Amino acid sequence: MEATGEHVTGKWIYWAGLRAGLLGAALALVSPIVQAEGLTHAFAHAMEQDPTWAEARARYAEVLADRDLARAGYHPVLTVAGRATANHREVVGDYFGLQDIDRSDDFEAFGYSIQLRQPILRLDRWRQRDAASLRVAAAAARLNAAEVDLMLRVADAYFAALDAEQDLEFAKAELRAISDRADQVREQAQLEIATELGRSEADAQRELARARVLRAEQALLTRRAELALITGEPTMVLSAIRSYGYLPELSTTDREAWVQQARESNPLLVATRLESEVASRAVDIERAARLPTLDLIAQRDYIDNSGGVSGEREDSEDLIGLELRLPVFDGGATRARTTAAVARYEQALARQARAQRQAEFQATSAHSALLLGREQVAALRTARSATYDAVEATEGGVFAGTRTEVDLVQALRERFDAERALTRAVHGYLLNSLRLKAAAGTLGTPDLMSVNRMLDD
Structure with missing residues (x-):
């Protein structure tokens, strides 16, 4: 009876320490990070450091200069x-x-x-001036599309790094829990309370947990490097989001309304429409060379x-x-240039059609993912609550001697998995909300600030 009592007391002490350690790790995940930088800070760094955005700005400046060049033709x-x-x-x-x-x-x-x-x-120069104005409008739409793309790339990379960071914290918490259990089982085996098989199993679980930590560390390094490619800040401290926070609502749940908005305002689609008009004017310019x-x-x-x-x-x-x-005869050069301009106009129309289909697809896909994501978040919140109840029930079983430390570790791991899945679902919902607005052509810095306020809660 003394051995049995000692064994039960040992289980209780182990369970209390295990629970305290894992709960401490869980609280650390949702605690505010000192001097953390949010999504808007990452976007501000990207606006200064991202080479793709710098290239887009330079292209826009080039088009502005070309407009001045076209206007000079009539001066x-x-x-x-x-x-x-x-x-x-x-x-x-x-x-x-x-x-x-x-x-x-x-x-x-x-x-x-x-x-x-x-x-x-000089009708050709007159039409060149008109085409240059259209080209500037198209370049402005391209620049807007590049800014929207930068917002999405920053958000994707930021949340991917945040997911990897939290995965590492979960993996470390699991390693600590399993290591404590392995040490406990080793002591019990020395007292002949546990079997050698139990000790081997505990040691194997500890090594597997250590491998998961190493894999999580490598994933975090990769995700941080990807974020640094955009922001130029390899040591950025990330700010976590509360998975139980408020999820922003859609202005409308009508899918067709979002698709129609994308047809009208998607920046890439607007750019390709203007570029098609520019290509049409280019045909007129070449034909005017005969006048x-x-x-x-x-x-x-x-x-x-x-x-x-x-x-x-x-x-x-x-x-x-x-x-x-x-002009009387130029060896057929004008006719050849006109034929080439017509071919370029047909290419522009094809790009416009492709951009429209892409915008419609992006709006439809993001809208569906957003609606399903809200349901998924609700389901995972319920599942997380259930894992808390399961942990409490397993705690009682360990204390009563009807459940083992393995069962407790498994219950706590399931709870951590539920926390991780819920956090990823919330991140996915926020990303899809940004993607939907990007497809519809309404995404702006206020939307990033709205998501950033959730990070700062």
Whole structure:
């Protein structure tokens, strides 16, 4: 009876220590992290450090410069040219009515020319200017799409790193619990209270738990590296979310309303529509190359010769007038460029159709995932509550001697699994809410701030 009482007392002490250790680890997971950085901080770092976003901004700046270049095509052009030369001239024969001339001379000549040209009728340049304005609008939509993509990439990487960090904490808590149990079983085996088989089983579970910790550490390093690729901050301290917090509601649960919003406002779809219009204008630009052009020109030419056959002289000439040019034949270049422009326009229409289908798919997929995710979160909350009850029942069984430490560890592991699954489900719900708004073209920094407030709770 004394051995049995000692065994029961040992179980109770082990259970109390095990429960205290695991509950302490669980509380650590939901405790606020000192000086933690939330989702908005990660996005701010990404706006400064992400190379993809920097490339998108540079592309937009390039298009703005191209618009100024297209506008310059209808502005006046002023050209100034000067020339200073040393000349040697020989004249043999008749020259301006003089016969039998045989004369050579070395002299210097200075001159300049000023020309002002103002395009009056250049339909190709006019259409280029209109197309450039459309191209800027398309580039702005592309830039907006790049910003939305950056938000989603930051959120995905942030929550993936947060999941990996919490997985590591859970794995460490399980290792501590199983190690304590293995030590307890080893002591019991020495007292011949437990069998050698039980000790071997406990040791095997401890090694498996240690392997899970190592795997979790490697996963965390990978996820943090992926986040650092975007933010440029490899040592960012993450802020956890409360899995039992409030989940944001949808403005409407009507799937077709979200799909229609995506058709109208999805940034990539808007960009491809504008790019299709630009490609259509490009066809008109190439066709306009066959049309006549009309320019206003004003010019002054001046030359000062210090010698020569005709002697020293100064010549100047001023003119103003209109210059008309009519392309007649260019070897088929205009027709070839027009054919190529039509092909590019057809490609743009195909990209637009693909972007529309993609936007509709993204809106439908995110909407379905969001509705199912809310139900999943509710189910996992109920399951988590059930695991708490199971742990309490197992605790009583261990104290009564009807359940073993293995049963208690398994019950606590199931509770940790339920906590982990619930946290991942909440993360998934928040990500899908961002994806739905991104597909609909309504995602902005206020949405990230709303999610960040949940992280700071």
